[in-house]
Amino acid sequence: MSRKGFFTDSTTCIGCKACEVACKQWNQLPDDGFHFTGMSYDQTGDLGCSTWRHVAFVERPVPLPGHTTGVGDFSWLMVSDVCKHCQRAGCLEACPTGAIVRTEFDTVYVQPDVCNGCGYCVTACPFGVIDRRPDDGRAWKCTLCYDRLGDGMTPACAKACPTESIVYGDLDVLHERAENRVRELHEQGIISAYLYGKDAANQPGTGGLNAFFLLVDKPEVYNLPPDPVVPTMKAREAWSAVALGALGMAAVAVGAVLLGRRGSP
């Protein structure tokens, strides 16, 4: 099986939320409640246990470079966020039960029948994607429509996207398409366009994302970290510190017992 993934182009996103709806319907995810957030057109807020696609809406007081139409000092930024299915996935490397696995499509999948809800993946994800549902007790996230992929179908969100902002396919094909798109945008004068997390060279902390993005502003604006790192990459220092600490603990115990012996009458 070839490596599959999403390419999400924020410049063609119109904020229709068809991806959110299609995801909810296909996966039969529970209701998020009808809450008003006051955050532009975004009533979902973030990805979570029952939200596996989330459209972010940013109203900027600056125009997009190269834009000639529209109202003065204003530009819309919209992007459909999703689990990134990282090459070095924090959730997968943290999962103590083996519930989180890498599939034959190179995607990251949580097996609900194995997960015991320890919640470690929730803290290990550098993007804040996976979440534990309190009343269910298990961790949930985007499966990249594992059930559809097996039948050779396109994931529900990509299928529903009316502007091809979300494209699903082989990663090699997607990379080429994305690079062409960036070149095209640069020629149009939108020089701020760049690819977020395309490969390990761009994002060594995650080894590249299977679901990568085309953005036109800083990642922080879209609630994406500027230099994410899978926590495991930094664990060596912590384990070395444990080794040192163990030496110290042993030394204190041995020293105390020897002192107690010698100091005895």
Added chain:
Amino acid sequence: MSSSGEEEPSFLDKLQQRSDGRNVNPALGTLLGEGAQQRVKDLDGANPARTVSSSIPSRSEVASADAPSYHGLAAIKQPVWIATVPAYLFVGGVAGAASLLGLVIDVLGEEELDPLARRCRQLGTVGDMVSAGLLIADLGRPERFLNMLRVFRPTSPMSIGSWVLALSGGLNTVGLVLGRSRGVLGVVGKISGYSAALLGMPLAGYTAVLLNNTAVPLWQATRRTLPPFFMASATASAGSLLSLFPHSPREEGVLRPYRLAGKTAELAMGYAVEHDARRAPEVARPLDEGVSGALWKASRACSVAGLVVDVLPGRQRWKQVAADLLTTVGAVTARFAVFHGGKASARDPQATFKPQRRGHGAAEVVPAHAVASDGKPFSFPLPVVR
């Protein structure tokens, strides 16, 4: 999903709606989706309403050029763990340190110290048992706790810790039960007890790695100092708890240097943890502000007081008890401070974003990596020239 005519939902529909928050009409489809197994009892509990953002989005913090964020929302998820986890961080540490002291007394100490060694092993065993209970209570699906031993994953401190705790608890129990038998059983008991004691060191230290190996800014930033701090704190509190039990002057000869060394190391390492966190001011903020800040300051004060009262001249019993209680309270409070501080730093998007911009993200461990994911150079080690 009623169409035209607003029909009254049937009894079955009502039942379905009460048990399931999906609003899927059972007549229209079977629940076979990947998310259909999600148990739904409390819709508002899983998705609490947010405070409505009333600022004008285009003029809010989102737009600020130097510190952008998405409507001020958290960049990563807050840890979902409950209070049993910080409680375990303390209990597990005490169990590990006590088991280790038991082993050292057994090997190096004289016969008169045997009661103390036995108390150490008892404390270790009880601590292991309580630890397992505290951890299982935190699981979302406690009945599946045995899945922890389904695989061994060296990249996951949680997996390593589960094995260490399971082995340490099991071996300690065997050691305690068979410790006084004669013949082969006695040898088995001794070996078990000793192995459990050696596992006590990783047991006291891995709990810090468990926190360090996360995306939570405060926990990740303190990865060089938190493990020794937890281990020193474990030594101090094990010494204090053992001193609270009635013990002979000979035993006090061992416990006093052990306790004092632990308390001193705990104080020093606590300072080091704070220093480590302060490399990024956004990361250290929870140690100064809010509930976690108050807890941290209280824990520092208790630890100092515990050491000072202990070294004051005079050997009255009440003085000793006060010193030991102060140290224990300080150690417990420190675990809760670090735990809640981590939660607070996860809630703050700038604690995630700003240090990464300054080169504290992947750039710390990937040397040749010089630009952020948007192609902008890090301001570290040289300031960005625009």
